Structures are given as structure tokens and as C-alpha cells.
Amino acid sequence: MTIIYSCIANGRAILAELALTGGSYQEAAAKVLRIVLLRAEPTTIIQIGSYVYHTLFIDGITYLYATDNGLDTVAPSVFLKKVSDIFTRNLLMPQEHFFPSHVLAADFQQILAKHM
Template sequence: MTITYSCIANGRVILAELALTGGSYQVSKNYSENPLMLQEPFPPSNAIIADFQHVLGKCMMKYNQNQGEFMISALKSQVTDVKNSMSQNIDKMLKREEKLNILIDRTDNLQVATKAFQKTTTKTSKKMWWRNYKIIIIICSIFIIIIIILLSTNVIPI
């Protein structure tokens, strides 16, 4: 923001004012009608006005020239903030990627373990089936042998 108008006042009296651009500038009514400013004004001399205007002009020009430097430093600060924010975001993304890779590895390991478990389960179920089948064959064989013995001894009539 550029300063285009400034003034120096003592009480209700404006000692000096300077406008860098043309236009109508009025001191606000709140300032000139403030009850705290009821002291008697004294008229400033032309020498004081000229001195104050000279000082005001220097200060305004210095401030207005430094505005460009201020804006550049403000932009540099914003760029630094954005750069820091982007660096933090990149770090967060890398951490997330690392966690995702760990999760993918765990998932792969779990799939391998699942396949191994299924193979083991299949082998075990086949083994149990054969064991049960053998027991059934043995029981049937014993039953048939008992029936043959009973038939041969005529305990059971034919």
C-alpha cells in the first residue's frame, strides 16, 4: 500500500500536510471534533510548515520506495512457507509409501502362509480320510469274519 497523504497535528490544529497526488483529503470529523482536543490551537508559522512538509515528503518517499522491497521480502517469505509446506508433504508421502510397502509385504506373506496352510489342511484331510477308510474296512472285515465263523459253526442257520 502506498502512502499518498500525511499530516502532522497538534491538538485540533494541522501543523503540516502533504499530498503526493492530487485530490481532496479531509481529516476525519472524529479527529477534529474529539472532546479531548478542546485546547486552544496556535497558528503554525510558514517555516514550521515548510520544515514539516519537507520531513513528511522524505518519510513518505522512503516508505513508498521500501514498499517494493517489503513486497519482495513478503513474497520470499511466502515462497519459503510454501517450500517448507511442500517438503513436509513430500516427507509425509514418503512415510505413507513406506507404510504401504510394509503393508503390501505383509499381505504377500499372509497369502503365502494361507497357501501353505491350505496345502497342509488338504494333506491332513486326505490323511484323516484314509485313516477313517481303513478303520471302516477293518470293522467291515472283522464283521464279515465273525459272520463267516458263525455260519461255519452253525450258530447262525443258513
């Protein structure tokens, strides 16, 4: 399983994202975020095209990643839980609910890259 795209979003606003390959993941991620917000379920798995999008939704924040293989169900939960734990421990996180900044995006691009 290869994680090719991941992001953290507040509602439909993406706070940080990283794509490891070229592609238009933002359009598919926007669709997934709309579905996640409508369902408001803690976890969601959605296939769009040849990619599978896994999400974790906690307190209005969505942690999302896309993979090229939907068969693995353990790695998604581990990755999403790890990233959400790091995000909630970040001192800037409470302000980010209202004011997304480039500082957070840069910090979390590095964190996403490390764990992807």
C-alpha cells in the first residue's frame, strides 16, 4: 500500500496537504470532505477512480489520505490516528480552527511526509 496524498481539513478548508505524486487529488479530496461532513461519522472509506480515500473525523477536523490499494484496513487507522494525535498536540492547533496559516501547512507537510 502506498499513501499518495494526505491532508488535514477544518470543514472543507484544507489546513495542510501533501501529494507524493502528480495528480489532481484536491478535487477528489473536496468531494470526500463534503461526504464526511454530511455523514459526520468518525471514519469513512470512499473509492473515487482508482484511489481509495480514508478519513478520520474528530471535532470538526478531517484527517484524510488517499492510497492506491483499498485492501489494507490496519495501516489507514494507524496513520490517521498518529497524525491526529500530533495535530491535537500542536500549540497552534486551536487558532487554526479559525485562521489557517502557512506555518501550520509547512509544519504538517513535513509531518505528513515523515509518516507517509
